[in-house]
Amino acid sequence: MATQINPCSSSSTTFSPSSLNQKTFSSAKFFNFSRKSSPSRWVFKIHSRISPKNQFELKSSNGYPLNAISLHDGAAEKPLAKELVSPPEQSESNLSVTVVGASGDLAKKKIFPALFALFYEDCLPQNFTIFGYARTKMTDEELREMISRTLTCRIDKRENCGDKMEKFLERCFYQSGQYNSEEHFAELDLKLKQKEGGKVSNRLFYLSIPPDIFVDVARCASERASSKNGWTRVIVEKPFGRDSESSGELTRSLKKYLAEDQIFRIDHYLGKELVENLSVLRFSNLVFEPLWSRNYIRNVQFIFSEDFGTEGRGGYFDNYGIIRDIMQNHLLQILALFAMETPVTLDAEDVRNEKVKVLRSMRRLQLEDVIVGQYKGHSKGAKTYAGYTDDPTVPNDSLTPTFAAAALFIDNARWDGVPFLMKAGKALNTRRAEIRVQFRHVPGNLYKRNFGMDLDKATNELVLRVQPDEAIYLKINNKIPGLGMRFDRSDLNLLYSTRYPKEIPDAYERLLLDAIEGERRLFIRSDELDAAWAIFTPLLKELEAKKISPELYPYGSRGPVGAHYLAAKYDVRWGDLAGDD
Ligand SMILES: NC(=O)C1=CN([C@@H]2O[C@H](COP(=O)(O)OP(=O)(O)OC[C@H]3O[C@@H](n4cnc5c(N)ncnc54)[C@H](OP(=O)(O)O)[C@@H]3O)[C@@H](O)[C@H]2O)C=CC1
Numbered sequence: 001m002a003t004q005i006n007p008c009s010s011s012s013t014t015f016s017p018s019s020l021n022q023k024t025f026s027s028a029k030f031f032n033f034s035r036k037s038s039p040s041r042w043v044f045k046i047h048s049r050i051s052p053k054n055q056f057e058l059k060s061s062n063g064y065p066l067n068a069i070s071l072h073d074g075a076a077e078k079p080l081a082k083e084l085v086s087p088p089e090q091s092e093s094n095l096s097v098t099v100v101g102a103s104g105d106l107a108k109k110k111i112f113p114a115l116f117a118l119f120y121e122d123c124l125p126q127n128f129t130i131f132g133y134a135r136t137k138m139t140d141e142e143l144r145e146m147i148s149r150t151l152t153c154r155i156d157k158r159e160n161c162g163d164k165m166e167k168f169l170e171r172c173f174y175q176s177g178q179y180n181s182e183e184h185f186a187e188l189d190l191k192l193k194q195k196e197g198g199k200v201s202n203r204l205f206y207l208s209i210p211p212d213i214f215v216d217v218a219r220c221a222s223e224r225a226s227s228k229n230g231w232t233r234v235i236v237e238k239p240f241g242r243d244s245e246s247s248g249e250l251t252r253s254l255k256k257y258l259a260e261d262q263i264f265r266i267d268h269y270l271g272k273e274l275v276e277n278l279s280v281l282r283f284s285n286l287v288f289e290p291l292w293s294r295n296y297i298r299n300v301q302f303i304f305s306e307d308f309g310t311e312g313r314g315g316y317f318d319n320y321g322i323i324r325d326i327m328q329n330h331l332l333q334i335l336a337l338f339a340m341e342t343p344v345t346l347d348a349e350d351v352r353n354e355k356v357k358v359l360r361s362m363r364r365l366q367l368e369d370v371i372v373g374q375y376k377g378h379s380k381g382a383k384t385y386a387g388y389t390d391d392p393t394v395p396n397d398s399l400t401p402t403f404a405a406a407a408l409f410i411d412n413a414r415w416d417g418v419p420f421l422m423k424a425g426k427a428l429n430t431r432r433a434e435i436r437v438q439f440r441h442v443p444g445n446l447y448k449r450n451f452g453m454d455l456d457k458a459t460n461e462l463v464l465r466v467q468p469d470e471a472i473y474l475k476i477n478n479k480i481p482g483l484g485m486r487f488d489r490s491d492l493n494l495l496y497s498t499r500y501p502k503e504i505p506d507a508y509e510r511l512l513l514d515a516i517e518g519e520r521r522l523f524i525r526s527d528e529l530d531a532a533w534a535i536f537t538p539l540l541k542e543l544e545a546k547k548i549s550p551e552l553y554p555y556g557s558r559g560p561v562g563a564h565y566l567a568a569k570y571d572v573r574w575g576d577l578a579g580d581d
């Protein structure tokens with residue numbers, strides 16, 4: 001039976017040494033890591049053994065307490081002399097999280113619930129304050145009322161959830177203001193100071209707002225509401241620009257007010273459980289890593305589909321399209337993690353260095369390696385589904401793709417010639433996100449004749465189902481028990497809901513906790529972003545310049561047939577459409 005770990009409450013922090021890397025474990029045997037000051041600052045005390053009371057805490061996604069101070073941290077550049085000499089007790093510091101755009105969809109749907117879940121799991125420091133900031137006029141009470149509608153006691157419906165919720169809401173406050181008003185951010189600063197009560201203040205701003213106001217907010221927050229004695233970090237939501245130029249411009253503008261290491265560019269797919277597990281699967285199981293190359297892998301597929309359209313977000317979406325919305329970030333980030341070389345350590349910079357190398361080894365995407373689609377209205381029985389251009393916020397003649405499939409290549413020794421296929425679409429027949437690895441044929445297969453003519457169907461396929469119903473399964477050929485020699489295609493199946501019955505935390509919980517802890521591994525560094533845009537920008541420009549018409553597909557279908565032709569060009573069949581998926 002798997003041990004359930006509450007990563008934050010010390011009472012339940014029991015785990016096996018195998019969950020730590022070697023380097024950490026050997027030090028962990030001798031040190032007691034305790035959290036004594038601001039979240040990213042740790043104090044190490046020498047202990048000869050780990051007593052139950054002194055079990056070290058497992059908090060950030062790195063799986064072990066972070067090093068004392070990140071040398072790259074904005075706050076670390078200007079540390080308080082006092083802090084370095086004698087770190088203050090935790091009770092002397094305060095964390096404040098300001099959700100900018102608090103009245104919006106993402107804040108209500110994801111950010112406040114994630115903060116509550118962290119509070120519930122004792123992952124937030126003892127002294128914390130949450131502020132909502134937006135233009136909408138609201139009282140603290142109204143904010144609490146709004147938030148409370150989306151908070152759930154999702155964690156096993158444990159006792160005291162109602163009490164916890166009340167305690168959480170008591171720490172939530174609201175400040176109304178314009179996004180470009182330094183004066184309004186100064187008012188926020190005053191309120192933050194009141195709540196901090198003279199303690200060391202660590203401030204996290206979450207920019208859950210449209211991208212055209214990111215820079216205004218970064219300016220106002222950094223000039224008028226940044227911490228004077230602790231750290232200040234800013235989580236920036238996507239999209240990070242529309243192409244290489246606008247992304248570069250956004251980075252340059254943000255850097256006028258923030259250091260790179262204060263900027264946490266979030267890609268919530270990196271916080272998903274199965275995506276986190278990708279590296280564990282690959283680097284800690286001998287059976288996978290030796291196969292992880294062109295020698296054994298025929299192709300890799302990254303598939304994203306949603307069974308709903310752009311409902312409510314058509315205005316935003318039409319300016320971006322599915323390639324920018326999903327492929328250039330979520331799917332490409334997973335690809336980079338999948339294909340990178342072994343990082344030197346699990347430290348953020350080592351992992352991100354390897355990801356950048358992969359991205360920089362990738363060929364720029366060519367128009368002939370892409371097909372685009374757009375969903376049209378469709379009636380099924382009595383029900384009618386509106387097409388993309390039926391959305392009043394979308395122009396009738398919009399050519400924006402709501403579906404795309406692409407073949408990408410990594411020109412390095414490990415992956416030379418292996419097609420990495422991506423497929424992403426809205427308003428399809430199903431909601432799913434998965435990684436499919438199709439292996440090569442078995443050379444000189446003794447049982448070749450048992451498979452009929454289609455040997456492709458008999459190759460192994462490893463599937464990581466990111467959502468829904470998280471699972472890892474490997475398709476193998478197996479003898480059907482009994483006399484004779486009949487074969488079956490079976491799955492070795494690790495279904496998470498059976499193996500790990502506890503509910504899986506939402507991606508935003510992991511990422512918020514990491515930002516609080518100063519763990520940057522799951523956030524996008526600016527050079528990663530540049531490399532990612534370099535792959536897609538020429539293609540995006542060409543699609544727009546040539547006004548390429550998307551292939552129409554009915555709402556709720558499997559998408560345009562062009563995706564099959566594209567895959568066939570590289571001798572690939574989409575694994576999700578194989579009929580035995
Ligand atoms: N919603 C989602 O599922 C996802 C969203 N994102 C990204 O997260 C960010 C926030 O998303 P979401 O909550 O959906 O966005 P919203 O459109 O809901 O905007 C958030 C808030 O920003 C303010 N706002 C909206 N439009 C403008 C404008 N034109 N000028 C100034 N302020 C405006 C509004 O607050 P007020 O009027 O009160 O000031 C609004 O409540 C965006 O960058 C989005 O791309 C990323 C992934 C998923």
Ligand SMILES: O=C1O[C@H](COP(=O)(O)O)[C@@H](O)[C@H](O)[C@H]1O
Pocket residue numbers: 268306325433
């Ligand atoms: O970033 C985005 O992601 C969502 C899908 O996220 P998921 O976690 O629900 O799979 C997508 O709907 C949205 O268009 C996009 O901006």
